[in-house]
Amino acid sequence: MLVSVVSLKGSPGVTTFVVALAAVWPVPARVLVVEADPSGGDLGLRFSLSSAPGLVSMAAAARRGGDAGLVWRHAQPLPGGVPVVVAPPDAEQARAALSALAHDPTGKPEVLRAVAGEPGVVVIADCGRMDPGSPASPLVRSSDVVVLLSRAHADDLAHLPRRLPAVGRWCPNCVLLLVGEGYGEAEVARELGVAPLGRVPYDPVGAAVLCGRLNRLRRGAPSHSALGRFAYRVATRLAACDRPTASSAQHPHERQGGRAS
């Protein structure tokens, strides 16, 4: 299963939420985080990881041809053990690596699709802000689910009616999460015709753990924070969509009554 997490504007906490999802994803899934943010990665610096291996070495190896196992060889463990393919902090290098990954004749990042297609594997990709022409868009387009984070003030939401149809065309299964204070879920659903799956709680301490500022990140441990508990609820809903018995079930956003397309 390939889950892309994106924003359309600002920095609503995509990277933090990706780490939260990965840390609480229900076992026995094998979870892999891929930093695919064209504006450069943060996790290497936040968790004092090496600059290599990572996205750059993985993209180079993929161009020489490789199997799904290749992806795992370019990952490093976060505290608690979740493997992450880190992006370079430099935007130019990150963009070049992402463009190379999608340079397959199919125009899709095939190595990531291959690993995400393995039984029990969940790839959670931090695709950052989805600007038009983003080199992460091939990855988003080949995702099984897109999780879109948006702050809930009027100026943030004003962009959604124009941009949501495009997101829905990239991936029909799009889950909208509001972040922080602002408009209520019912108001957003009424105005946009898309019901948010929920609201990411404001939780500076939980976020600090997930950003490596408090040395306490462990697999499962974020579920002790409000942010981690919310991520667990979202992960459980998304994981249910991946189980064969649930394949005919509606996706979470549909159960909530809306879809971003």
Ligand SMILES: Nc1ncnc2c1ncn2[C@@H]1O[C@H](COP(=O)(O)OP(=O)(O)OP(=O)(O)O)[C@@H](O)[C@H]1O
């Ligand atoms: N739910 C939250 N509650 C409180 N603070 C948060 C929350 N989520 C993230 N933060 C804080 O907000 C800041 C930005 O978070 P993060 O890097 O995850 O955002 P982003 O959307 O990935 O940004 P960018 O687009 O720059 O990559 C961090 O300092 C993080 O600790």
Ligand SMILES: [Mg+2]
């Ligand atoms: Mg980020």
